[in-house]
Amino acid sequence: MAPLLQLRGISKFFPGVKALEGVELTLRPGRVTALIGENGAGKSTLVKILTGIYQPDAGEILIEGRKVHFDTPEAAQRARITAIHQETVLFDELSVAENIYLGHAPKNRFGLVNWAAIRARSMALLHSLDAPIKATMLLKNLSIAQRHLVAIARALSVDSNVVIMDEPTAALSHKEVEDLFRILARLKASGKAILFISHKFEELHRVADDYVVFRDGRTIGAGRMADATHGELVHMMVGREVDQVFPKAPATIGAAILSVKGYSHPTEFDNISFDLRKGEILGVYGLVGAGRSELCQSLFGMTHPSAGSVAIDGTFVSIRSAADAIKAGLVYVPEERGRHGAVLAMPIVENVTLGSLGAVSQRGFIRAAEEFKLARHYAQRFDLRASSLSQPVGTLSGGNQQKVVIGKWLATKPKVIFLDEPTKGIDIGSKSAVHAFMSELAGQGLAVLMISSELPEILGMADRVLVMKEGRMAGFFDREGLTAETLVQAATGNMGALR
Amino acid sequence: MTMHAHAPDSAPTFRAIPDRLTSPARNFLGSWEALLLLVAIAIFGANSLASPYFLDINNLSDATFNFTEKAIVALAMAFVVIAGEIDLSVGGIIAIASTAMGAAAQAGAGTAELVVVGLAVGAVCGLFNGLLVARIGLPSIVATIGTMSFYRGISYVVLGDKVYSAYPTDFAFFGQGYTWGVISFEFTSFVLLAILAGILLHRTTFGRAVRAIGNNPFAARFSGLRVERIRFIVFLMTGLAAGLASVMLTSRLGSTRPSIALGWELDIVTIVVLGGINIQGGAGTIPGVVIAALVMGLVTSGLGLLNVPGIIMSIVIGAMLICVIALPILLRRLLHKWRSA
Structure with a gap:
């Protein structure tokens, strides 16, 4: 089949960084192409070039064999390319319908916005996505997953030939991912060319027909998904073998460090009790919205509980x-x-020390040498990729930003560390580094609590798993013999099957 | 504390990351402060060409009086703006503090008591602003527009169309006195406070916290910074600075009317913005504010020497603010176009 969109030798340079160097990509109608690469491999830059946000420094873009230039996002939209971004850019104070049609609203014969048409078409779009959302609702009242559906509806509201999905499943629960895949199949059947970016290999193997692997801004490999094994793809992406995605070093588990009893909040969670022991990794599993983050943020002092006690040591x-x-x-x-x-606007070094300013200062005066020393220590420990420690964190890739954030917390020398979806949206290389690091921390006697929505991560890393459902404890499981099915059943409330 | 990662593949790939890519000196050359300094030098040159009296040492000394009081408040305002807030009540604070001093002087207070009264009233007003913003959570622009008229209103109620002018003779020192030769007390205070503010903003944990809060209050709170307390303190700082400015201004004028320092808040915010402080918070330097204050002072004194009327002066200052801020943006855009063409 003739390619719909082709990129030839695309390069993009930023001061001090080669983001893309001679990248090749081909998208064909009716096929899903997986774009695979670590954080910082250049995936997001490529998406920005395809959507007219960045202009390439070299190379050409061809649509159905014709050379095109996207000087502006509008130009890309006119070329019928649409993207669903990693972090959806929508407007809280506008209705769902306004969000979907903002910028390309149908007009009536007086040149005014045709509200009836907007509402009707939005409703039809949402219906076709099986999204239980009213077109008149304000966006701020929707959950993250629902917002994502709105973003997808927005992308589909322009009749595009090329649909780019940049980590569309990162914020979605299991069921919502299934819904998304159904939509994907439908788009495919209607002859659209789809570029699918994800870090989850199970997903890619399921939905993608072709793949392209990027590493350090170059195209490393491309081909049919069916011809490539998981191991080969990981090898291409990382440039080395990752033997174990979820390494779990055995740790001696000691006495309880954190004891939480009857912890409740007026609206978010109710009667939570658990012990977190020295050297342990406690996984907290549940659907999006089960109250896991709210629980941890409250224990961290961001909101006040209505009942319960907390003891440390x-x-x-x-x-x-x-x-x-x-x-x-x-x-x-x-x-x-x-x-x-x-x-994001502050340099790496100032971010690393933000939680432990006392340790790098004397009588309130910051000691620059100590500060850089601390930042250097964590940069080295996490294999941070940056051009200098004075670089703003916002210019780093997601995985490297996460390294800075974790470094900031470790610099405070904690006894208990809560990690909320620590590997969300992170490439596999950084991911295994974070996992290795978590077992290392546990091995050193820290008590680790990890919120995760990824079952392999929970099953691989956690010594025990607390499952939450709608703000309550729905189960507590030991590592031994624990299966994904058990956890999903507990999280979705099908407890009958358990007992 | 050295730790070895268990992951077998993390160590050999590490590349050392330099602390900085460019030296501080090089950074300065491309900075806003350097540009402002050029503007200041240009205006200084233009002034000395335009008027033969400008370079006279007594004239230069006199010229400092018309901006130091505002500049002192601008130093504190810099902290408020960097923290992502604004304090529009400083003019009102100067008025109410001056009125309180006038009343105290009439009741027979001595010079030392007057200074204490001026500073204390400024501090209390600042605390009240801090309470509204940090404790109750009002947006600072709304809260301080409210207290702006509230404070000055009290001044009007107390004074009506009366004037307080019964100040002790030695009180005149703070606004008219000299510490050394032609160097005035006001100017000396400004220089010392500017150094203090520079150290506080750029070298202490407090200054770092102010900047972090202005950039991202959520991340600052998650990082364990006491966001409310710091907001409170920055409003206390502008209150105190306004109290001090009130002491100086009252001493210099020798009288208090309720219209004292009317409209100063905007002049002060102008200095802060001209000094390169991001009006949305998070970035800016004290040297920038100091140079901006000098620029403002030079422009007003130069125009004054040329007998330019006040109304025209405000047009010139407005135009200058727009030009100085718009020029770099326009130049960058032009450069970008030229490069991409």
Whole structure:
């Protein structure tokens, strides 16, 4: 079949960085092409070039064999390319229908916005996506998964030939992913060319027909998905063997460090009790919205509980703020890196030391040498990829931002560390580094709590698993003999099958 | 503390990351502050060409009086703006503090008491602003527009169309006195406070926290910074600075009317913005603010020497602000176009 879109020798340079160097890509109608690569391999840059946000420094873009230039995002849209971005850019204060049709609203004969048509078409689109969302709802009242559906509807509202999905499943629960795949199959059947970016190999093997692998801004390999094994793809992507995606070093588990009893919140969670022991990794599993992040943020002092007690090392503590929590030796690595984790406009070094300014200062004066020393230590320990420690964190790739954020927390020398979806949206190389690191921390006697929605990660890493459902504890399981089915059943409430 | 990763593949691939790519000196050359300094030098040159009296040492000394009070408040305002807030009540604080000093002077207070009253009233007003913003959570622009008229309103109620002018003779020192030769007390205070503010913003954990909060208050809170407390402190700082400015201004004028320092808040914000402080918070330097204050002072004194009326002066200052801020943006755009063509 003739290619719909071709990239030839595309290069893009930023000061000090070669983001893309002579990249090749071919998309064919009715086929899903998986774009595989570590964080920082150039995937996001490529998406930005395809959508007219960046202009390539070299190379050409061909659509049905004709050379095209995208000077602006509008130009890419006119060429019928549409993208669903990793972090959806939508407007909280507008309705779902307005979000879907913003920028290309149908007009009536007076040149005014045709609201009736917008609402009707939005409803039809949402219906075709099986999305239980009303077109008149305000976006701010929707959940993350629902917002994602709106973003997909927005992408489909323009009649595009090329659909780019940049990690569309990162924020979705199991069922929503299934829904998305059904939509994908339908798009495929209608002859659209789809570029699918994901870090989840199970998904890629299921939905993709072709693959392209990027590494360090170059095309490393391309071909039919059916001809490539998982191992080969990982090898191409990382450039080395990753023998074990979820390494779990055996650790001696000691006494309870953190004891939580009857912990409740007026709206988010109810009657949660657990012990977190020295050297242990406790997995917390549940669907999106089960109250896992809310529980951890409350324990970290961001919100106040209505009942319950917390003890660290056997002494009851009252944690009223994040500062109290850090002092007590408890830290929380938030899920939303850009919003809660890092100060994106500030340099790496200032981010690493932000939680432990006391340690790099004397009588309130910051000691620059100590500060850089600390930052260098964590940069080295995490194999950070950056051009200098004074580079703003916002210019790093997602995985490297996460390394900075985790480094910030370790610099406070905690006893208990909560990690909220620590490998969300991170490539496999950084992922295994984070996992190795988590077992290392546990081995050193830290108590680790890991929120994760990825079953292999939970099953591979956790010594015990707490399952939450709708703000309550839905089960507590030991590592031995634990299966994915058990966890999913507990999380979705099918407890009858368990007992 | 050395730790060895268990992952077999992390060590050999590590590349050392330099602390900085460019030296601080090189950074300065391309900075906003360097540009402002050029502007200041140009205006200084133009002034000395335009008027033969400009370079006179007494004239230069006199010229400092018309901006130091505003500049002192601008130093504190820099912290507020970098923290992502704004304080529009500083003019009102100057008025209410001056009124309080006038009343105290009439009741027979001595010079030392007057200074304490001025600073204390400034501090209390700042604390009240801090309470509204940090504790109650009002947006600072709304809260301080409110307190702006509230503070000045009290001044109007107390004074009506009366004037307080019964200040002790030695009170005049703060606004008219000299510490050394032609160097005024006001200017000395400004220089010392500027150094203090520079150290506080650029060398201490407090300054770092202010900048982090202005950039991303959520991440700052998640990092264990006491966001409310720091917001509170920055409003206390502008309150105190306004109190000090009130002492100086009242001492210099020798009288208090409720219209004292009317509209100063915008002049002060102008200095801060001209100094390269991001009005949305998170970035900016004290040297920038100091140079911007000098630029403002030079422009007003130069125009004053040329007998340019005040109304025209405000047009010139407005135009200058727009030009200085728009020029780099336009130049960058032009450069970008030229490069991509």
